Ligand SMILES: Nc1ncnc2c1ncn2[C@@H]1O[C@H](COP(=O)(O)OP(=O)(O)OP(=O)(O)O)[C@@H](O)[C@H]1O
Ligand SMILES: [Mg+2]
């Protein structure tokens with residue numbers, strides 16, 4: 001007997017796969033998807049994965065991702081893969097990539113940073129290390145670790 | 154070279170540029186001693202914006218510009234004029250670049266000078282950005298060590314006091330890692346170097362946290378003392394005990410080695426007893442005196458007067 005519950009296929013939309021186990025809801029927050037969202041969404045949390053042991057996966061009907069959203073996702077799910085589904089088939093598939101410079105992606109965690117005042121600039125970070133993730137503000141020069149990044153997203 | 158460049162962070166100064174700055178500073182220092190009237194920056198204008206109080210830094214920048222034959226325009230209380238009207242720093246800078254050839258900024262927010270440099274086509278000098286950087290203070294600290302001891306490499310430098318909030322300490326630490334020095338850090342538990350600075354120091358530098366001053370005094374070449382601010386302590390009896398254990402008096406100085414020096418970015422409060430001032434080791438007033446020639450060198454190099 002088939003013991004796994006299959007999530008039904010989506011016709012058109014986006015699949016975000018290989019999200020670190022437990023981070024799917026954070027990705028939902030990044031995509032600003034909440035109870036007002038009208039798209040149909042399936043979320044798998046801590047599902048078994050060959051590569052990752054456990055992973056999260058999100059399938060969203062009728063939704064494309066913007067570049068800045070993919071950049072944000074790359075900060076918390078650097079190994080995520082994104083598939084674009086058109087008429088039940090994957091038409092495009094790519095891995096997210098941590099950009100070496102992140103402009104306007106995440107707010108600086110340092111409350112004393114000038115970018116947190118009303119100034120006409122976007123936040124601006126340099127990627128210092130991928131694993132563990134560390135980024136450095138190009139204004140106040142402070143580093144942000146994963147925890148701080150997540151709380152600022 | 155420094156021509157037309159901003160100095161926002163100590164990292165803006167390349168390792169091989171420090172020597173040129175030191176040489177230029179020696180020349181400025183000699184010119185001052187000989188009472189020479191310099192006209193290197195005749196007709197040029199410096200604008201100073203101090204959004205935070207300052208005595209030494211501001212006076213030394215303004216004096217440096219005048220000594221070079223240039224002139225200075227400044228807002229006496231930058232805080233009350235622009236910020237209260239809600240003007241952004243970006244707008245202030247874009248206005249000021251039309252009035253001046255070089256802009257000096259002190260601002261309470263970290264990264265403020267960096268932001269200014271992005272909006273200005275004229276060079277910006279960071280005169281302190283919150284608990285961020287104070288690169289010209291660092292350059293003058295390095296110059297003082299070099300001038301007093303002949304070399305920076307090979308020296309043992311002990312930094313004592315408030316290592317947490319003091320931006321001069323942070324800039325100095327980052328700068329010293331470019332030299333072959335050993336560093337001792339001595340501070341009360343609550344005023345230790347913060348992680349965001351420690352994480353930026355390269356692995357493999359010779360640095361240790363010493364619990365008490367006594368254990369390092371004998372082999373220290375440079376004792377760099379900083380002010381411990383009362384306001385940082387919620388418990389005033391704790392402040393009293395801390396200030397007591399870190400104050401430098403003649404007895405402490407007597408343990409120091411022959412050619413060693415004591416530095417302090419000033420103003421000092423109780424950290425150094427007044428009778429230490431007469432010791433030849435007391436270099437802090439000479440250090441403050443280097444403020445003008447160092448800034449003369451930097452400003453004239455940036456504006457191409459030399
Ligand atoms: N029409 C669809 N509706 C919903 N999900 C889909 C659809 N087509 C593919 N997927 C999902 O998209 C993801 C990538 O699909 P793919 O067929 O490339 O999977 P895979 O062979 O598991 O690849 P990978 O090595 O990336 O795990 C999988 O999670 C898959 O379940
Ligand atoms: Mg798979």
Ligand SMILES: [Zn+2]
Nearest residue numbers: 108113137140
């Ligand atoms: Zn910042």
